[in-house]
Amino acid sequence: MTMQTHIKWLGIVLICFAGMAGQAIAGQVEIVHTQFISRSDTWQVYTTLRHGDMGWEHYADAWRVVTEAGDVLGTRTLFHPHVDEQPFTRSQGGIVIPKDTHIVYVEAHDKEHGWSPQRVQVDLRQAKGERFTVQRKE
Numbered sequence: 001m002t003m004q005t006h007i008k009w010l011g012i013v014l015i016c017f018a019g020m021a022g023q024a025i026a027g028q029v030e031i032v033h034t035q036f037i038s039r040s041d042t043w044q045v046y047t048t049l050r051h052g053d054m055g056w057e058h059y060a061d062a063w064r065v066v067t068e069a070g071d072v073l074g075t076r077t078l079f080h081p082h083v084d085e086q087p088f089t090r091s092q093g094g095i096v097i098p099k100d101t102h103i104v105y106v107e108a109h110d111k112e113h114g115w116s117p118q119r120v121q122v123d124l125r126q127a128k129g130e131r132f133t134v135q136r137k138e
Helices: 003-026
Strands: 030-039 042-050 060-067 072-077 088-095 103-110 120-123 132-137
Touching (some): 030 103, 030 120, 042 060, 120 132
Parallel strands (some): 030 132
Antiparallel strands (some): 030 042, 060 103, 103 120
């Protein structure tokens, strides 16, 4: 085999691996945006998710707010698939975030893949950032 043939086969193999990696990631839940609104001592959180819901066996079924240490502050359970409603937004109220906590994360879950490694970091001291907004209504 010539060097050009080796390079051609290597390129084909790399393209195949890249395609498989894309398929593995494609099934994860995407957090499109999250909005935190303070209400006295609690927070109302609106989170928009995108996921290729397939039906009852494979759909985005929860999102949660966690601290940097991984403590769960609030969870929004999603009780049914949203096959024909993408992306979709759901909210959870009454979330208590300790006053000295400035950074939290929103994580999303689906029935097949579990908790997605893609999460949104929210800095509660900022009005907006990458995929989040914060409003204070004291």
